[in-house]
Amino acid sequence: MDLYWVTALLYFIATVFYMSHIWTDSRTGSRVGFYIVVLGTLVQSVSIVALYLKGDTLAGGLDTTLYLFA
Numbered sequence: 001m002d003l004y005w006v007t008a009l010l011y012f013i014a015t016v017f018y019m020s021h022i023w024t025d026s027r028t029g030s031r032v033g034f035y036i037v038v039l040g041t042l043v044q045s046v047s048i049v050a051l052y053l054k055g056d057t058l059a060g061g062l063d064t065t066l067y068l069f070a
Contacts, residue, residue: 003047004067010040044070 014036021029048068052058059065 003043003050004063007040007044007047010036010043014040 014033017029017033017036019029021027021033044067048058051064056064058068
């Protein structure tokens with residue numbers, strides 16, 4: 001399963017919650033956004049480990065290199 005899109009979607013959803021925090025001045029948006037960012041970081045870390053265990057080169061192309069350094 002390609003987790004690049006899942007990670008990007010989680011970060012986008014977190015951005016929406018952070019923006020709602022700015023617009024409404026409610027702490028709930030920032031808390032939910034923070035937990036979604038943490039979830040996105042965990043998914044990205046698992047994805048990088050899965051790429052390594054699969055035997056792919058982590059810095060083999062532009063997309064995986066950017067994904068690694070993100």
